[in-house]
Amino acid sequence: xxxxxxxxxxxxxxxxxxxxxxxxxxxxxxxxxxxxxxxxxxxxxxxxxxxxxxxxxxxxxxxxxxxxxxxxxxxxxxxxxxxxxxxxxxxxxxxxxxxxxxxxxxxxxxxxxxxxxxxxxxxxxxxxxxxxxxxxxxxxxxxxxxxxxxxxxxxxxxxxxxxxxxxxxxxxxxxxxxxxxxxxxxxxxxxxxxxxxxxxxxxxxxxxxxxxxxxxxxxxxxxxxxxxxxxxxxxxxxxxxxxxxxxxxxxxxxxxxxxxxxxxxxxxxxxxxxxxxxxxxxxxxxxxxxxxxxxxxxxxxxxxxxxxxxxxxxxxxxxxxxxx
Amino acid sequence: xxxxxxxxxxxxxxxxxxxxxxxxxxxxxxxxxxxxxxxxxxxxxxxxxxxxxxxxxxxxxxxxxxxxxxxxxxxxxxxxxxxxxxxxxxxxxxxxxxxxxxxxxxxxxxxxxxxxxxxxxxxxxxxxxxxxxxxxxxxxxxxxxxxxxxxxxxxxxxxxxxxxxxxxxxxxxxxxxxxxxxxxxxxxxxxxxxxxxxxxxxxxxxxxxxxxxxxxxxxxxxxxxxxxxxxxxxxxxxxxxxxxxxxxxxxxxxxxxxxxxxxxxxxxxxxxxxxxxxxxxxxxxxxxxxxxxxxxxxxxxxxxxxxxxxxxxxxxxxxxxxxxxxxxxxxxxxxxxxxxxxxxxxxxxxxxxxxxxxxxxxxxxxxxxxxxxxxxxxxxxxxxxxxxxxxxxxxxxxxxx
Ligand SMILES: Nc1ncnc2c1ncn2[C@@H]1O[C@H](COP(=O)(O)OP(=O)(O)O)[C@@H](O)[C@H]1O
Ligand SMILES: [Mg+2]
Numbered sequence: 001x002x003x004x005x006x007x008x009x010x011x012x013x014x015x016x017x018x019x020x021x022x023x024x025x026x027x028x029x030x031x032x033x034x035x036x037x038x039x040x041x042x043x044x045x046x047x048x049x050x051x052x053x054x055x056x057x058x059x060x061x062x063x064x065x066x067x068x069x070x071x072x073x074x075x076x077x078x079x080x081x082x083x084x085x086x087x088x089x090x091x092x093x094x095x096x097x098x099x100x101x102x103x104x105x106x107x108x109x110x111x112x113x114x115x116x117x118x119x120x121x122x123x124x125x126x127x128x129x130x131x132x133x134x135x136x137x138x139x140x141x142x143x144x145x146x147x148x149x150x151x152x153x154x155x156x157x158x159x160x161x162x163x164x165x166x167x168x169x170x171x172x173x174x175x176x177x178x179x180x181x182x183x184x185x186x187x188x189x190x191x192x193x194x195x196x197x198x199x200x201x202x203x204x205x206x207x208x209x210x211x212x213x214x215x216x217x218x219x220x221x222x223x224x225x226x227x228x229x230x231x232x233x234x235x236x237x238x239x240x241x242x243x244x245x246x247x248x249x250x251x252x253x254x255x256x257x258x259x260x261x262x263x264x265x266x267x268x269x270x271x272x273x274x275x276x277x278x279x280x281x282x283x284x285x286x287x288x289x290x291x292x293x294x295x296x297x298x299x300x301x302x303x304x305x306x307x308x309x310x311x312x313x314x315x316x317x318x319x320x321x322x323x324x
Numbered sequence: 325x326x327x328x329x330x331x332x333x334x335x336x337x338x339x340x341x342x343x344x345x346x347x348x349x350x351x352x353x354x355x356x357x358x359x360x361x362x363x364x365x366x367x368x369x370x371x372x373x374x375x376x377x378x379x380x381x382x383x384x385x386x387x388x389x390x391x392x393x394x395x396x397x398x399x400x401x402x403x404x405x406x407x408x409x410x411x412x413x414x415x416x417x418x419x420x421x422x423x424x425x426x427x428x429x430x431x432x433x434x435x436x437x438x439x440x441x442x443x444x445x446x447x448x449x450x451x452x453x454x455x456x457x458x459x460x461x462x463x464x465x466x467x468x469x470x471x472x473x474x475x476x477x478x479x480x481x482x483x484x485x486x487x488x489x490x491x492x493x494x495x496x497x498x499x500x501x502x503x504x505x506x507x508x509x510x511x512x513x514x515x516x517x518x519x520x521x522x523x524x525x526x527x528x529x530x531x532x533x534x535x536x537x538x539x540x541x542x543x544x545x546x547x548x549x550x551x552x553x554x555x556x557x558x559x560x561x562x563x564x565x566x567x568x569x570x571x572x573x574x575x576x577x578x579x580x581x582x583x584x585x586x587x588x589x590x591x592x593x594x595x596x597x598x599x600x601x602x603x604x605x606x607x608x609x610x611x612x613x614x615x616x617x618x619x620x621x622x623x624x625x626x627x628x629x630x631x632x633x634x635x636x637x638x639x640x641x642x643x644x645x646x647x648x649x650x651x652x653x654x655x656x657x658x659x660x661x662x663x664x665x666x667x668x669x670x671x672x673x674x675x676x677x678x679x680x681x682x683x684x685x686x687x688x689x690x691x692x693x694x695x696x697x698x699x700x701x702x703x704x705x706x707x708x709x710x711x712x713x714x715x716x717x718x719x720x721x722x723x724x725x
Contacts, residue, residue, distance in 0.1 A: 226440075228438045228440040231401055231436070232436055232440035232441075233442075234401060235399055235428060235434040235512075236453055236457055236502075236506075237426070237427075237428035237429035237457050239425065239457075242457055246456075246457075250444045251442075251443070251444060253444075
């Protein structure tokens, strides 16, 4: 797989069979199956039917082919707010002089957590600048922060809903498991077909992969609020809304922040994969480095990602732990 | 006396379909039988009692007897399965959610065994909690009221602390201040002092009594400890397996326990604080001199001599206590030609009917005669001799062993 099969993602029809024709490498399972001879059922090897007894792959292919034209307009609308927020962050980060950005971000880190972390942020960002990954890093930060923003906006209400209904949990939990375990490559292509390749699709892919921790830990945090505090709050006459805002959410905050932290880390871990659908930034540096066998540029991109991860992790971890 | 809260035929069944268990209860099946049959737990069974305005009403019972369930049905933290809970003649069990919220905001508040203070709020914010929820007082006023409530429980210095910086006793004072801050008519206290050390606990009981003396609220106090119940309760209800088996004043319950369960509470109880002078006062062994028109000094002397007594207790025709006379004082009066009134001793050592017997011992031991016990309305109730006091105190140690 040293070639770059995603180089031409703009062609939507690649989804139908992008990996066809690999059979001469002995990769039989990737071979085109159209020339198979008719098979008889064998009880010893009951599932040895080409294409499966239930042709899931074909079903998915045709379902997506049918759905994309219908759904595309809808997803173009969904893309609007994402695009808008993303542009806001990116413009702010890219068009502001680097020195100013470094000072503001370090100051923010100091204010949100500790002086030590503030200084760490300063050093980290300077390193990113010195190795020549500044612009890419700003693009990546904008992308990750935008994803985080939408993860929180989506995840918090869902988490609250789950905390109130066991049935909702039993329905949503398998979906969350699937979102976290399904390899991103599987939904990369449908997402691209729906949103067109680019940053917005990158944010969407990142959201899918990174939103589960916010949902899970919001649910967990609210459920962990001691029963006697809930009872006391009710005894003093809280409305359901006051109970949520004045008792449950504040007390769940450390747990929710742990979820935010995880979401942020997962978001960063997606940047390389997202770069495969034409998302610029540090991830693209890594991908290009691999593609061109240029270890140097891949290392610069990789180091940039690691530095950002450490900085963002420390800041969010601290917000969670010092809150009353 | 005005009835503040009236509990009428209240049932609580925990389980999937509580209403289905009600007929089984009516058939007289026990809590265990119903659990075996349906898997549902009877928490409270047909409870009926009235709580008067301004009294401390203690609900007492062993763990699992349904006390917490009962008190939570008063503010509907637990929904009654059947029955009425009338607060000022309005049925709480039938109220709309909004009306119920108004009751909780303004009329009833609660103190919890676990304190249940909000860990993310300062002491001041905790105490303001109820007023904040109601949102109908200006912030200035809220803070002022919170501070005054904290002042009353002696915690004004800690307004800006967080609960986890305070000791258990202090935390519960905050809990008390939080409950008082909304100025409720009714205060519900579920084992409010049970988690505290014995010393702090007594201190808190005194504090509660002091606060209660200042503004007469209706307090429903849950306890599993008879000493506590007797100490602070005006009346006590005793619960056994979800049933209210007896309601009465501490004296009633101690002197006439309805069953062995109730009796069992008194084992190990400090009788000297529970029993009072009137419980042990005796009429026998004393010589009563009825001050009728025809009873003169001479016949009085004769009466004492006949009974071989040194002292006599003088009452009037309606049993009102007048004083004590001795053989000597009668003789002196006779010699002077003055009447019976002049023979009354200056210090008749009278004892108030409600004095706990623990406080009597010294007085009785020093008195030259057995002190008379006099009711509030002046009626003579009997005397307490040294031997009676000792016997009463001995009853306690006897039951303990
Ligand atoms: N939420 C509940 N679900 C089921 N059973 C309960 C519940 N709450 C209390 N009970 C049962 O009701 C009975 C009374 O409990 P409770 O009122 O807590 O007693 P107490 O406060 O006197 O110790 C117990 O048998 C208890 O197991
Ligand atoms: Mg209890």
